[in-house]
Amino acid sequence: MMSKKAVVDEERALSFFVDGKSFSVSNADPNQSLNEWMRSNCITGPKVMCEQGGCGCCTVALVKPGEKMKAIVSCLTPLCSVDGCHIITSKGIGSSREGFHEIQKRITELDLNVDTVHLDSL
Protein backbone atom coordinates (compact mmCIF):
# COMPACT_ATOMS: atom_id res chain seq x y z
CA MET A 1 0.00 0.00 0.00
CA MET A 2 1.32 3.44 -0.92
CA SER A 3 1.74 5.88 1.96
CA LYS A 4 0.16 9.33 1.86
CA LYS A 5 3.65 10.94 1.67
CA ALA A 6 4.54 8.84 -1.37
CA VAL A 7 1.36 9.97 -3.11
CA VAL A 8 2.15 13.62 -2.37
CA ASP A 9 5.73 13.23 -3.67
CA GLU A 10 4.50 11.53 -6.81
CA GLU A 11 2.09 14.41 -7.44
CA ARG A 12 4.99 16.87 -7.24
CA ALA A 13 7.12 15.05 -9.82
CA LEU A 14 7.63 16.85 -13.12
CA SER A 15 7.90 14.84 -16.31
CA PHE A 16 9.28 16.21 -19.54
CA PHE A 17 11.57 15.40 -22.45
CA VAL A 18 14.84 16.99 -23.47
CA ASP A 19 16.02 16.08 -26.98
CA GLY A 20 13.83 12.99 -26.89
CA LYS A 21 15.07 11.72 -23.53
CA SER A 22 12.54 11.39 -20.71
CA PHE A 23 13.17 13.03 -17.35
CA SER A 24 11.27 13.03 -14.08
CA VAL A 25 12.10 15.51 -11.32
CA SER A 26 10.67 15.09 -7.85
CA ASN A 27 10.23 18.05 -5.55
CA ALA A 28 11.59 20.56 -8.05
CA ASP A 29 12.90 23.80 -6.63
CA PRO A 30 10.38 26.49 -7.64
CA ASN A 31 13.24 28.99 -7.92
CA GLN A 32 15.36 26.88 -10.28
CA SER A 33 15.40 27.83 -13.94
CA LEU A 34 15.23 25.31 -16.76
CA ASN A 35 18.75 26.38 -17.75
CA GLU A 36 20.15 25.74 -14.27
CA TRP A 37 18.54 22.32 -14.20
CA MET A 38 19.78 21.37 -17.68
CA ARG A 39 23.36 22.44 -17.02
CA SER A 40 23.41 20.65 -13.64
CA ASN A 41 22.29 17.53 -15.50
CA CYS A 42 25.03 17.72 -18.14
CA ILE A 43 22.75 19.11 -20.85
CA THR A 44 25.17 21.74 -22.04
CA GLY A 45 23.86 22.73 -25.47
CA PRO A 46 22.09 25.78 -24.04
CA LYS A 47 24.69 28.15 -22.66
CA VAL A 48 24.34 30.75 -19.94
CA MET A 49 25.66 34.28 -19.95
CA CYS A 50 23.43 37.21 -19.00
CA GLU A 51 20.72 35.27 -17.12
CA GLN A 52 18.39 38.18 -17.92
CA GLY A 53 16.84 37.15 -21.22
CA GLY A 54 19.00 39.50 -23.25
CA CYS A 55 21.70 37.49 -25.01
CA GLY A 56 19.73 34.47 -26.24
CA CYS A 57 22.54 31.94 -25.76
CA CYS A 58 20.27 29.79 -23.61
CA THR A 59 17.47 29.59 -26.17
CA VAL A 60 15.72 26.27 -26.64
CA ALA A 61 12.61 25.18 -28.50
CA LEU A 62 9.66 24.36 -26.29
CA VAL A 63 6.77 22.17 -27.40
CA LYS A 64 3.74 22.20 -25.12
CA PRO A 65 1.05 19.66 -25.86
CA GLY A 66 -1.55 21.20 -28.16
CA GLU A 67 0.52 24.31 -28.89
CA LYS A 68 2.95 25.37 -31.61
CA MET A 69 6.65 25.09 -30.95
CA LYS A 70 8.21 28.30 -29.71
CA ALA A 71 11.64 29.56 -28.78
CA ILE A 72 12.18 30.41 -25.13
CA VAL A 73 15.10 31.64 -23.08
CA SER A 74 15.76 28.85 -20.61
CA CYS A 75 17.43 31.17 -18.09
CA LEU A 76 14.09 32.88 -17.38
CA THR A 77 11.92 29.77 -17.66
CA PRO A 78 11.10 28.13 -14.35
CA LEU A 79 11.80 24.40 -14.40
CA CYS A 80 8.34 23.86 -12.89
CA SER A 81 6.70 25.35 -15.99
CA VAL A 82 7.90 22.65 -18.39
CA ASP A 83 5.93 19.76 -16.94
CA GLY A 84 4.58 17.69 -19.85
CA CYS A 85 6.65 19.57 -22.42
CA HIS A 86 9.33 18.60 -24.91
CA ILE A 87 12.45 20.75 -24.96
CA ILE A 88 14.73 20.69 -27.97
CA THR A 89 18.25 22.05 -27.62
CA SER A 90 20.79 22.91 -30.31
CA LYS A 91 22.28 19.46 -29.82
CA GLY A 92 18.94 17.74 -30.25
CA ILE A 93 18.15 18.72 -33.82
CA GLY A 94 20.87 16.69 -35.54
CA SER A 95 24.30 15.15 -35.23
CA SER A 96 27.16 13.83 -37.32
CA ARG A 97 25.90 10.31 -36.64
CA GLU A 98 22.25 10.94 -37.50
CA GLY A 99 22.78 13.71 -39.99
CA PHE A 100 22.82 17.43 -39.44
CA HIS A 101 19.71 19.57 -39.52
CA GLU A 102 19.48 22.20 -42.27
CA ILE A 103 19.95 24.92 -39.66
CA GLN A 104 23.19 23.31 -38.43
CA LYS A 105 24.44 23.01 -42.02
CA ARG A 106 23.67 26.68 -42.66
CA ILE A 107 25.46 27.73 -39.45
CA THR A 108 28.53 25.81 -40.62
CA GLU A 109 28.37 27.29 -44.11
CA LEU A 110 28.24 30.80 -42.67
CA ASP A 111 30.93 29.98 -40.07
CA LEU A 112 28.68 31.21 -37.26
CA ASN A 113 28.83 30.44 -33.56
CA VAL A 114 25.95 28.05 -32.88
CA ASP A 115 25.54 29.37 -29.35
CA THR A 116 24.94 32.97 -30.29
CA VAL A 117 23.29 32.79 -33.70
CA HIS A 118 19.80 34.14 -34.09
CA LEU A 119 17.81 31.79 -36.27
CA ASP A 120 16.02 34.57 -38.12
CA SER A 121 19.38 35.66 -39.55
CA LEU A 122 19.65 32.40 -41.46
Ligand code: FES
Ligand atom coordinates in the same frame (compact mmCIF):
# COMPACT_ATOMS: atom_id res chain seq x y z
S1 FES B 1 21.55 33.62 -20.55
FE1 FES B 1 21.20 35.36 -21.76
S2 FES B 1 19.17 35.13 -22.44
FE2 FES B 1 19.49 33.45 -21.13
